Amino acid sequence: MGSTKEPDFIISSITDASAVEKHLPSLRVLLQHCVNDEPEISSIGFLAPLTDHAATSYWLDLLSSSVIGPGATTSLLIATAPGSDQVVATVQLARMAKETHAYKGEVRKLMVHPDYRRHGLGRRMMDEVERVAREQFGLEMLVLDTSKETPARWFYLRTGWNEWGICPDYAKSSSGVKHDCSFFCKSLV
Template sequence: MIPQRLTAAELLDSAGLLAELLADVVAGGASLGFLVPLAHGEAAAWWRGLAPAVTEGGLAVWAVLDGDRCLGTVSLAFTDKPNGRHRAEVAKLMVHPAARGRGLARTLLTHLEDAAFDAGVRLLVLDTETDSPAEILYRTAGWTRAGVIPDYATDPTGTPHPTTLFYRRLEARDPVRTPQYRSAARYS
């Protein structure tokens, strides 16, 4: 499946599905800035609150929607600072527990990287819980570990954990990764 970039209207229309995904992922141990229990209404309100940033171009959100559920999502936060327009931050990469193990996280990440490059971004940054499955994904996807901050964020139960910072330069691209050369089969 190919990730779809959501407009602000589509984000609002999909807020319920995105909220279900967020609540499931948080309940499964990934905090993403939230604590358990995460109520569906709170999660939906959080997603709806992103619509203005999507409208203004400060945030891009991609989702893989499959009928009545969201299988995965990832966001890209652009900076509005004149000296930082070449960089952006990857945020909220999530895959539904039932869709894991099929390469969807890597598909979302690759799709985001390609879109970022097409938008003129040459440096991506992100943070993730140290020793989490996400950290393994980023390392194996070619991201560079910049360092670890102890007790940076808590898990969903409120227990502090270290966070690993990563970056990725988008200077050179393999033609196979360029959108016009991709096959749909690669993303299914």
């Protein structure tokens, strides 16, 4: 039985305005797929249908306010498709501003384009965000939350995250229905 080679995705950080310009169209499309395709299981902060304008505005606001520049508090990692500039996955790492919380970060909005799921890309993105948190920022702990009713919960459980609590009716899916939310943490030391 032959083995199938997984696609060779390129994972990098968005660090300057030219990268934003280059990747903005595929960032918009990725966000729209993750919100609009399955709104009953999507829980990343937007109601469906997410318009072109709203998706583009989200990325421009995020990138200009917290990702690029000397005061950047969020790292945006992207994965591009083999031989392409198309963004097929993203994940964000937000660092905490308070001195007493500076040892930890929050993982936000892991998104994988539907056409590229089931290739290990989500796991690779999480491995990379953990590496960046530990090696570039010296973080000791990461936290995240996700709707209890989504496949994401099972993904985090399988990838070594510790579920420490569930809050009833904390999250809304993109369809507008309230769901319980699972809270996770992971030690990096």
